[in-house]
Amino acid sequence: MSYQVLARKWRPRTFHELVGQEHVQRALVNALDQGRLHHAYLFTGTRGVGKTTLARILAKCLNCTAAGRGDEGVTSTPCGQCPSCQAIDQGRFVDLIEVDAASRTKVEDTRELLDNVQYAPTQGRYKVYLIDEVHMLSTSSFNALLKTLEEPPPHVKFLLATTDPQKLPPTVLSRCLQFTLKHMPPERIVGHLSTVLAAEAVPFEESALWLLGKAAEGSMRDAMSLTDQAIAFGQGEVRHADVAAMLGTLDHRHVLALLEALAEVDAARVLTEVAALAEQGPDFAGVLDDVTGVLHRLAVAQMVPEALDNGHGDRDSLLALAGRFTAEDIQLYYQIGIQGRGDMAHAPDLRTALEMTLLRMLAFRPQGVPKPAQTPLPLRGDPGTPPTSQGEDSASAPPAPQAVPDPAAAASASAGPAPEATAPAPAPEATVPAQARPKSEPPAEPPPPREPAEATPPADSPSPAAGAPVVESPVAETPLVQAPADATSAVETPAVETPAVETPAVEAPVAEPSTPESPPERPAATPSREPVLAPEQEAGELTHDAWLHGFDALGLSGLTRNLAAHCVVEADDGSELTLRLDPSQAAMQAEVHVERIREALAAAGVERRLTIADGPLPEDVETPRQRADRLAAERHARAVEALQADPQIQKLQQTFGARLIEASVKPADAPARP
Structure with missing residues (x-):
C-alpha cells in the first residue's frame, strides 16, 4: 500500500475529531441536532484551517444512513461505517459534487453545473455542491448562480469555501450563512x-x-x-x-541570548553573540525583527504577565527575563530597535547595522541607573510610588557600614618623588566598621547599587608609595552632616601612540595601603535610624551645600535623578522647600518626578512640601550635575598630570616620539555622573 501523508491520514472525519474552530463546530452541531439547516454555507479562512474538511463532515452528517435513522436521520455524529460515509471519505460519493472554481470560472461551466440541480439525489439524502475557492468565479458566473443560491430545491445544499471573502459580491454574501475559521495558535x-x-x-x-x-x-x-x-x-x-x-530559520535561543546580554549591559557579550550568529549566515534584518518582537513580549510580561503568549514555548523564560529589565529600558530598546530597522537600508552592511543598533541601546541607556536584580511583576502604574529595582523598600533597610576616606592619608600620598615601577599592585578594598566611627557621626544610609569604591587606610598607617596621583573623590556616598574628604585612586593608563613603533600600555604605580589597626572591641549596636540628609541644626533649613553633599544619598535614578541633578536650593522655610531648575531641563519636569524627589527627601529626614520652579540660576551656585562635571574634570587633569610626570612615559616620549592621548585617560574609580 502506498504511503499516505499525515495531512490526509489524520484529516478529521467527525466534528469531535476537529482540532480548534470550536465556534463553528458548536453552531453546526446545534443546527443539525435541532434540524435548523440553512441551504447555503460559506466557510472563510486562511489555507489549511479546515474549510473543506468541515464541508465534507457536514455532507456526511446530511447523508449518513446508519441503521435506525431512516430517511430523516440527519445527525451531528455520522457513523463513518455506512456506504454513504465511506464513499464520502473515499471521494466517490455521487451526490457530493466538488467544484474547483479556480479552474471552472466561465459562465458556461456554472450553467452546466446548475442544469442538474433540479434532479433528485441518486444515492444520498441531499445533493451537496461543494464549491472551493468560490471567489475565483467570474462576475457572469456569480450572476448565473444568484437565483439558484437563494432558492435552491429542498434536496440541495450549497457549501462554499474561500480564502478571500472580500472578493465575493455582497449579493452572494447575503444569501449564505457565513463562518470565519480562525488561525491555529x-x-x-x-x-x-x-x-x-x-x-x-x-x-x-x-x-x-x-x-x-x-x-x-x-x-x-x-x-x-x-x-x-x-x-x-x-x-x-x-x-x-x-x-x-x-x-533555515534563526534559532530562537540566540535571540534570547542577545536579550540576556542586553539585560547584563554587557557590550562585549552582545558582539560575541552577533559573531556566533554570523557563522550561520542569518538574515540580520530578521534578527533585529525578532529582537524587537521579544522586547514587545517582555513589555507585556512586565505589565500583564498573564497576557503573555507562548508562541515559542518560552513563556517561563521570558517571565524570568522580564524581571531583569526596567520598564524604561525595554521601551527605550524597542524604540531604538524600530528606528534601527528603518536605518538598515542606509548601513554599509546588515551586520554592522545590527551591531550598531544593539550598541546604541546600551549607549543611550541612562547612565548611573543600576541594573535591577529582579523587578517584581506585574509593574504597577502608580505615579506616587516609584518602582524600586530591588523589589523592596530601601527606606526601611538598616544602614550599612561605609568606607570613610581619611584626609591625612590622601595628603601623605602626594608627597615624595615618584619611583619607577613596572607593575602596579591592586589596592585591596578596606572598610571601617561602624564601631570605629565617632559617636557624633551617624552612619550613612546605603547608596543605590553601585560598583564598590576603594577606601584608603587611616592616617596612622604607613604612608603609601609616593607617585600615585591624588584624585579628589566625590562625596556622593557620605552623609550630609559629615565633611567630605579626598581619596587616593588608581589611574588607568592608556596606550601611548607612536609614529612607527607599537608601544604597550603603561600603568601608573598604585599605592598599596596597609591593613588598618583593629578598632577596640565594642558591643554590637542596633543600626541607627537617624536621617542621612539632615538640615542645618542652627537654622533648621536645608542649605544648598547640604543639597550638594547629600545628593547621591537620596538614591534617585533615571529621569528623576537627572531632573534633580539640575536643581539648586532656592529657599527652605522649614515647611516648604523650593528648588530652582535649570531652564534647559524644563521640558523634563513632571509631577511624578517631583513626587519621587519629595519622597526621597522625606526618607532622608527632610520632610517638606516641594516646589520646583524653572528659571535662571545664580551665577555663583552650581548644580549637583555641574559639581560632578567639575570634579570629574579636576580628577582627569590630575590623572593626566601624574601620567605626564611618570618616568616611563617620559622615556617613551623621548625614545619613540610618542604622545599621550589625554582623551583616553580615565581614573579607575571615576563615579557615575548625576
Whole structure:
C-alpha cells in the first residue's frame, strides 16, 4: 500500500475529531441536532484551517444512513461505517459534487453545473455542491448562480469555501450563512503534532515542534506537511537541530541570548553573540525583527504577565527575563530597535547595522541607573510610588557600614618623588566598621547599587608609595552632616601612540595601603535610624551645600535623578522647600518626578512640601550635575598630570616620539555622573 501523508491520514472525519474552530463546530452541531439547516454555507479562512474538511463532515452528517435513522436521520455524529460515509471519505460519493472554481470560472461551466440541480439525489439524502475557492468565479458566473443560491430545491445544499471573502459580491454574501475559521495558535498545533507523532511512534523533541508550529503560520495542514518533511529530513525523528536546519530559520535561543546580554549591559557579550550568529549566515534584518518582537513580549510580561503568549514555548523564560529589565529600558530598546530597522537600508552592511543598533541601546541607556536584580511583576502604574529595582523598600533597610576616606592619608600620598615601577599592585578594598566611627557621626544610609569604591587606610598607617596621583573623590556616598574628604585612586593608563613603533600600555604605580589597626572591641549596636540628609541644626533649613553633599544619598535614578541633578536650593522655610531648575531641563519636569524627589527627601529626614520652579540660576551656585562635571574634570587633569610626570612615559616620549592621548585617560574609580 502506498504511503499516505499525515495531512490526509489524520484529516478529521467527525466534528469531535476537529482540532480548534470550536465556534463553528458548536453552531453546526446545534443546527443539525435541532434540524435548523440553512441551504447555503460559506466557510472563510486562511489555507489549511479546515474549510473543506468541515464541508465534507457536514455532507456526511446530511447523508449518513446508519441503521435506525431512516430517511430523516440527519445527525451531528455520522457513523463513518455506512456506504454513504465511506464513499464520502473515499471521494466517490455521487451526490457530493466538488467544484474547483479556480479552474471552472466561465459562465458556461456554472450553467452546466446548475442544469442538474433540479434532479433528485441518486444515492444520498441531499445533493451537496461543494464549491472551493468560490471567489475565483467570474462576475457572469456569480450572476448565473444568484437565483439558484437563494432558492435552491429542498434536496440541495450549497457549501462554499474561500480564502478571500472580500472578493465575493455582497449579493452572494447575503444569501449564505457565513463562518470565519480562525488561525491555529502555535500551542494548539504543537499539542496536535505531539498526539500525531506519539501515535505514529516517531521520536521528537518538543522544541522542534514549536519551530514547526511557528513556521506553519496558523495552518494545521502546513504544520502536518512540514512534519512529514521533518521526519524525512531527520531519518525518522523530529529533532530541534534538524528542523532548524530544514526551515533555515534563526534559532530562537540566540535571540534570547542577545536579550540576556542586553539585560547584563554587557557590550562585549552582545558582539560575541552577533559573531556566533554570523557563522550561520542569518538574515540580520530578521534578527533585529525578532529582537524587537521579544522586547514587545517582555513589555507585556512586565505589565500583564498573564497576557503573555507562548508562541515559542518560552513563556517561563521570558517571565524570568522580564524581571531583569526596567520598564524604561525595554521601551527605550524597542524604540531604538524600530528606528534601527528603518536605518538598515542606509548601513554599509546588515551586520554592522545590527551591531550598531544593539550598541546604541546600551549607549543611550541612562547612565548611573543600576541594573535591577529582579523587578517584581506585574509593574504597577502608580505615579506616587516609584518602582524600586530591588523589589523592596530601601527606606526601611538598616544602614550599612561605609568606607570613610581619611584626609591625612590622601595628603601623605602626594608627597615624595615618584619611583619607577613596572607593575602596579591592586589596592585591596578596606572598610571601617561602624564601631570605629565617632559617636557624633551617624552612619550613612546605603547608596543605590553601585560598583564598590576603594577606601584608603587611616592616617596612622604607613604612608603609601609616593607617585600615585591624588584624585579628589566625590562625596556622593557620605552623609550630609559629615565633611567630605579626598581619596587616593588608581589611574588607568592608556596606550601611548607612536609614529612607527607599537608601544604597550603603561600603568601608573598604585599605592598599596596597609591593613588598618583593629578598632577596640565594642558591643554590637542596633543600626541607627537617624536621617542621612539632615538640615542645618542652627537654622533648621536645608542649605544648598547640604543639597550638594547629600545628593547621591537620596538614591534617585533615571529621569528623576537627572531632573534633580539640575536643581539648586532656592529657599527652605522649614515647611516648604523650593528648588530652582535649570531652564534647559524644563521640558523634563513632571509631577511624578517631583513626587519621587519629595519622597526621597522625606526618607532622608527632610520632610517638606516641594516646589520646583524653572528659571535662571545664580551665577555663583552650581548644580549637583555641574559639581560632578567639575570634579570629574579636576580628577582627569590630575590623572593626566601624574601620567605626564611618570618616568616611563617620559622615556617613551623621548625614545619613540610618542604622545599621550589625554582623551583616553580615565581614573579607575571615576563615579557615575548625576
